[in-house]
Amino acid sequence: MLLPPLGLYVHIPWCVRKCPYCDFNSHTAAKELPESEYIDALLRDFANESSHLGERPISSLFIGGGTPSLFSAAALNTLLSGLQHHCRFSETIEITLEANPGTTEQGRFAAYRDIGINRLSIGVQSFDDLKLQLLGRIHSADQAQHAFYQARAAGFDRINLDLMFGLPGQSSSEAIADLDRAIALQPDHISWYQLTIEPNxxxxxxxxxxxxxxxxxxxxxxxxxxxxxxxxxxYETSAYATAGQQSRHNLNYWRFGDFIGIGAGAHGKLSTRHGEILRNWKTRVPAQYLARTDTFSAGQRSLENTELPLEFMMNALRLRDGVERSLFSERTGLSLESIAKPLQQAIAMGLMEDNQRLQPTERGRLFLNDLLEIFLP
Structure with missing residues (x-):
């Protein structure tokens, strides 16, 4: 089986405080962050994973959280340098850092840019101060706007703004006003998605x-x-980009590429030359992660062939244009014939296009959960 492109996700689990809507593995930071200790742990974690790399370069790197911008540029530089002792970065690697407007200061963006980070994802969520308070955010609308200007001044020409709609008490006009303020800043990418209430x-x-x-x-x-x-x-359910500015890291997820996950609670997906597809996940609690001296793994399992159609479609059908039909066999090792029956059912129901791509129709995008149920094992 032809091995897919390989991305790397780095999880930094601390925030100034936990937002009431957040179900990610994030934890309120103590006064002093264990910055150097955590970077050391991340590099040990990656060293354990490096045996799976083979000759594949890392094509994209995403530092998420939590609030990664709590970490200094010096710490992240140690991380990036250390990673390259165990792997090769592609010449066109995309390195994204998530940043909270409330944790940035004058000069910090420039320092991030100097160490090789070339894309930012700024968690704005709203430009309405009252809504930001309801969401538990620590920044104001003006701080969000200022952070964007700082990032541009620091030389970042690839910036995503995260924005939500459907906020508590929000009217349609307020949601569109938020979006208008984001558009007026002229970012290259906007992630615009509906607030949903998640367990825990x-x-x-x-x-x-x-x-x-x-x-x-x-x-x-x-x-x-x-x-x-x-x-x-x-180009994706909640992702909007100007020409050529799609998130390469997220596209790799949606095209069922491979990715290594390091950090507390990080997940990974790796294909082997023997045709296996492995899911793995790391120790979730930061203190336990930091205490590990050998393996950071909390579990691993091989996906069954019966699971692969749904696993593939859960990603690929989020893309507005879907994917080439040939990608299904390339990434799963299964023939297209193995999904012929559910595929024809989806087409007959008007949920997928009848063309040379695995692509949802407009109706299929609106009823994506119904479409995916067709591919259940």
């Missing part, structure tokens, strides 16, 4: 009052049109 969050135990479905639909329709008019192409 504060919002789940004490649900806020969210907009009615009709209002949510209006927000989505108006917002998508606003983004299209501004030159942003929706």
């Amino acid at each position: 969050t504060e919002f789940y135990s004490r649900p806020p009052r969210l907009p009615e479905d009709d209002n949510l639909w209006a927000m989505q329709q108006q917002g998508q049109q606003r983004l299209a008019d501004a030159g942003f192409v929706q």
Whole structure:
């Protein structure tokens, strides 16, 4: 089986405080972060993973969290340098850092740029100060705007803005006003998605009052049109980019590529030359992760052939244009004939296109969960 491109995800699990909607593996930081100790642990973790690399270079690297911008440029430079002792970065590697506007200061973006980070993802979420307070964010709308200007001044020409709609008490006009402020900054990429209430969050135990479905639909329709008019192409369920500015790291996920995950609670997916596809995950609690001296793994399993169609489609069908049909066999080792029956059913139901791609129709994008159920084992 031809091995797919390989990305690397680095998880930094600390935040200034935990947001009430967040279900990621994030933890409120102590006054002093164990910065150097955690970088050392990450490099030991990656050294253990390096045997799986073979000759493949790392094509993309995403540093997420938590709030990675709590870490200094010096610490992240140690990380990047150390990683390259065990692997080769591709010449065109995309290195993304997630940043919170409330944890950036004058000069920090320039330092990040100097060490080789070439893409930022800024967690704005809203440009309405009241909504930001309801979301538990530590920054203001003005700080978010200032962070963007700082990043541009530091030389970042690839910036994503994370923005949510369907916030507590939000009207359609307020959601579009948020989006207009984001568009006015002229970023290259906007991740615009609906707030959902997830288990194990504060919002789940004490649900806020969210907009009615009709209002949510209006927000989505108006917002998508606003983004299209501004030159942003929706290439994935909640991702919009100007020409050539799609997230390469996330595209690798959606095209069922491989990725190594290091850090507390990180997940990975690796294909072997023997045709296996492995899922693995790391120790979740930061203190336990830091205490590990040998393996950082909390588990690993091989995906069964019966699971692969759904695993593949859960990613590929998030893409507006889908993927080439040949990619299914390349990435799963299964023949297209093995999914002929569910594929024909999806086409007959008007959920997938009848062409040379595995591509959802507009109806399929609207009812994606129904479409994916067709590929259940």
